[in-house]
Amino acid sequence: MACTGAELTALQAEHRQRRAALLAALMQPDLRPQGVRRILRALSDASDTLLRALWGRAHIGRQAALVATGGYGRRQLFPHSDVDVLVLVGTGAATAAIETFIACCWDAGLRISSSVRTLPECLQASGADLTLQTALLEARRLAGSTRLFAELRTAHARALDVRAFMQAKLLELHQRHTRHEHTPYALEPDCKESPGGLRDLHLVLWLARAARLGTSWRELAERGLATPYELRQLQRNEAMLWLVRARLHVVAARHEDRLVFDLQAAVAQAFGLTDTQGSGGRLLRASEQLMRRYYWAAKAVSQLTQILLLEIEERVQPASEPLILIDAEFLQKGSLLEIARRDLYERRPQAIVRTFLRYQSTPGITGLSVQTLRALYNARPLMKRAFREDEANRACFMQILRQGSGVTHALRLMNQTSVLGRLLAPFRRIVGQMQHDLFHAYTVDQHILMVVRNLRRFFMPEHAHEYPLCSQLATGWDKPWLLTIAALFHDIGKGRGGNHSQIGAREVARFCRRYAAHGITGEDAALVEFLVAEHLLMSQVAQKQDLSEPAVVAAFARRVGNERALTGLYLLTVADIRGTGPRVWTAWKGKLLEDLYHATLAVLGGRTPEPATEIEERKRDARVVLALHALPPLAHERLWRTLDVGYFLRHDAGDIAWHARQLWSLVGGAQPVVRARKSLAGEGLQVLVYTPDQSELFLRICGYFDRADFSILAARIHTTLDGHALDTFQVIARHGNTGVRELMALVQDGLPRALDPRTALPEPRPRRLSRRARSFPITPRVTLRPDERGERWILTLSATDRAGLLYLVAQVLARHGLSVQLAKVSTLGERVEDTFVVSGEALQSAERQLRIEQQLLQALAQP
Known part of the structure; x- marks a missing residue:
């Protein structure tokens, strides 16, 4: 019924x-x-x-x-x-x-x-x-x-079948951790499924229950699988994860296990957390405090579950491999490193660091045994000031950094077991430290270790195809461990307020003084300090300044000083950008960095940039390319006579030849010419626009690319001597997996129609900001300053990225009659930092300058 x-x-x-x-x-x-x-x-x-x-x-x-x-x-x-x-x-x-x-x-x-x-x-x-x-x-x-x-x-x-069940669940664990990139430190972690989440704890109890070893943490402790201290840590950290997940459900009003940015502040408020002033006067957000607590709990869970899983595995399927003596302190147990006695670390604390050297240098060792992991977990109280200042520990750590292989694995394992932060006190301050810059995908400590990994890969022949120039330069680098130290310290000053590069430079200088007895002195110490202090410099110059200006390259060369510092800075910069997140690195950024590296190397080699000589070399190289394409003799001269020195300085020989091939028979024509090709940088398109110059031309081009769903990465704007615009754009499609040929046809067909002055300019399309951008808004910034010669003006913008932003900027510039001669669009995750070289009569008036800046700020702040 x-x-x-x-x-x-x-x-x-x-x-x-x-x-x-x-x-x-x-x-x-x-x-x-x-x-x-x-x-x-x-x-x-x-x-x-x-x-x-x-x-x-x-x-x-x-x-x-x-x-x-x-x-x-x-x-x-x-x-x-x-x-x-x-x-x-x-x-x-x-x-x-x-x-x-x-x-x-x-x-x-x-x-x-x-x-x-x-x-x-x-x-x-x-x-x-x-x-x-x-x-x-x-x-x-x-x-x-x-x-x-x-x-x-x-x-x-x-x-x-207990053994089959265990094998299947461990495979499932590996797949789940792989989906979450094997780190508990994602900025939006899943408190149930991510490594260090509740599911890891569930797995331990499932396997223990299946093997009839217990159904609760207390029962596992009673049967010797966990120590009393581990029992307390399990209960405390499990309860923390329970509370986070339960409050997340209530705040979201739905089944939500991800600590997404939209909800972090509300969950933090449920914990009674408020924004406070941190060290150095930096604002410490409530959400940041919450996530720090979460990461520490997740890290403890990762360590404890690894210990218990190995313990259960040994109970279910006892190891049959014989113990092999490595030395008086360590044994090899299958593929695992085993301490020779349980109280090794209490008797000899110096053996803690030696554990990772043995792990790194002993063939066949791929991990630590349960006894070793448990001893490390319980040895944390031993790692205090005396431990950090022990010269034997310092010498051993330097040996780890100097090894030819296994450096990344050793450092990661040291971080996972909480040893790295106790050996390097500044590192411990950034473990679980969030980054609110909208382009880092990891916490500070995970980003640092990712950069170390990227640097180490440059020295491995099997990865030479990934970044050929980096691998080529790495073969001539004498001390890879110096780059590893620079990577370890480059972001170590984050979260303290102030300039993190300068804080990191002071920390690494202190490190070098303390480790001077172990080989970090003189030029090596100065180089590491320079790399940490200036690790953002090369990226900023390459992406924000006009590299065709000899003064820009000369100033950068003076700041770098020598070829060794240049090479080290280039390698660290590539590794750093690659370590921020999957969407930050682009082939175009790689090309800009390579161009700056080669140009600076020439200056450091004593070659003084001579515009006339540089132009003749580029013309000569372009003629060689044109000859290969069977262009009629001297066909290019008609176009070249309309181009001034600035054009040849801003374009390389390949671009000059491409322009000549496309335009030699169309010079001076009244109809727009649009040509596109696959970008030589490796992604996106290179688009050539040749048309009689007109007002609002840059605006119309930006409007078309916005409407067609392309992002503009860079633009070189040139006006010929006979009044034609000859502009080159580097663009990338934001949509789907459309083939290159289809994209080329789309642009070549649609853009000429958009350039017709009789066509109405489109209205900017409203677009929603991403969750991350809404949660961590960036205050828009605009600066306008004259260049060194006072002939042109440098406009820099910083704001939250969204599609159509460049079109809004172009509207303001067109409204005031400003012409754009160069544009560099740098997208860092959810943030853009764009640089323009502009000119126009409006810039001669301080009142008009202020109005332009205000209108740009309004455009950048539009929702």
């Missing part, structure tokens, strides 16, 4: 009232993490009460059992998680009554995830479905037949 409307209403009201009280208690800022267990159990119990009432009213009989599975089965029900239930049916079960029961559950407001199966169907399904097999491990009877449930438990335990 179905529940009546009145019955449902009463049950639903009682359940909602109970849930509301529990959720209110959950959001109390003074709730301690340990108190969340009680609330999760109470939420589970509330669902138990409602389900049992509905089950009783459905009159299903004794031939079925209602079973809780999954997280609900272990009495950990989060506010918006599904209520997972299995209706286990026997012979003669009342199918209609079961259907009525399930309908009543939904009508009562329960978010149930239900399945109805017989015992044989359960066993068959669990044999083919690892998720169901796992969920049944935590099955809990709610109502109905005790006999059926007991039969299910017995049959499931009998059918479970």
Whole structure:
């Protein structure tokens, strides 16, 4: 018999009232993490009460059992998680009554995830479905037949192959960690699925339960799988993750396990956190404080679960490999490094650092044994000031950095085991440090280790195809470990307020003085300090300044000083940009850096840039290219006579030849000419526009690319002596996987029509900002200053990126009659830093300059 409307209403009201009280208690800022267990159990119990009432009213009989599975089965029900239930049916079960029961559950407001199966169907399904097999491990009877449930438990335990189950779950773990890039330090982590999240803790208990080693942390400790200290750490950090996830559900008002930027501030507020002043006067956001707590908990969970998984694996399948003596302190146990005695670190704290040297330098070692990991975890109190200042530890650390291979692996393992931050005190300050710059995809410590990895790859022949120039330069670099030190310190000053490059330079100078006895002195120390202090310089010059200006390259060369510093800075810059996130590096940025490197190398080699000589060399090289394409003799001269010195200085020989091939028969024509080719930089298109000059030309071009969904990366704007615009654009499509030929045809067909002055200019298209950009808005900045000669003006803009932004800027410039001669668009994740070289009469008036800057700020701030 179905529940009546009145019955449902009463049950639903009682359940909602109970849930509301529990959720209110959950959001109390003074709730301690340990108190969340009680609330999760109470939420589970509330669902138990409602389900049992509905089950009783459905009159299903004794031939079925209602079973809780999954997280609900272990009495950990989060506010918006599904209520997972299995209706286990026997012979003669009342199918209609079961259907009525399930309908009543939904009508009562329960978010149930239900399945109805017989015992044989359960066993068959669990044999083919690892998720169901796992969920049944935590099955809990709610109502109905005790006999059926007991039969299910017995049959499931009998059918479970513990070793096969463990192997499958560990493979599943690896796949899950791979999806999350094997780091708990993503800026928007999944507090359930990411490494160091709750799922890692679930896995340990699933395997322990399957192997009959225990069903709780306390039982594992009682059976010797965890120490009393580890037990306390497990309980404390699990409770922290519980509280984060539970409050995240409440704040999001839905099942949401990702700490996305939109929700971090609200969750932080639930913890009672507020924005405060940090060290150096820097604003320490509440969300940043929350994420720091989360990362520390996730790191502890990663360490502890690794220990327990190895412990369980040894209990289930004891290692058969013989122990091989490495030295008096270490043994090789299969592919793992084992300490010779459990109290090694207490007796000899210096062996802590030596662990990583042995791991790095012993052939066949790929990891640390459970005994070694456990000893390292418990040795953290030993790593204090005396540990950092011990000369033997310093010497050993330098040996690790000087090894020919395994440096990245050793440093990562040192960070995972909390040794690196205790050996280098400044490093510990940036572990789990968020970055609110909209282009870094990792926390500071993970970014630093990513940069170390990128640098090390330059020295590996198997990676030479990735960045050929970097690999070529690396072969002639004498001390790779100097670059590793520079990478370790380049961002170590973040989070303290002030210029992080200068803070890092002071820290690395202090490091060099302390490690002077171990080979970091004189020119080497000065080089490392320079690299850290100036690690942003090369990127800024390449992406924001006009490299065709000899004065720009000469000034950069003076600041760098010598070829060794230039090469080191180039290698560090490429590794740094590549380590910020998957969307920051582009082939175009790579080309700009290469161009700056080669131009600066020539200056440092004593070659004084002579414009006339440079132009003749480029013309000569262009003629060679033209000869290969069978262009009529002297056909290019007609075009070249219309071009001035500035054109030849701003374009290389390849571009000059391409322009001549496309335009030699069209010089002086009245119709627009648009040609496109695949960019020689490796991605996107290079677009040539040749047309009689007109006002608002740059605006029209920007409007077309905005409407056609292209991003402009760079523009070279030139006006010929006979009044034609000869402009070159580097663009990249924002849409789909359209082929290069289709994109070329699209541009060559559509752009000429957009240049017709009779065509109305399009309105900017409104576009939504990304979640990340909304959460961490950038204050727009505009600077306008004359160049060194006072002939042109340098306009720099910084703002949150969005499609169509350049079109809005072009509108302001056109409104004031400013012509753009050069544009460089630098996109850093969600932030843009654009540089323009402009000219126009309006710039001669201070009042007009102020108006231009104000209107640009308004355009950049538009939602």
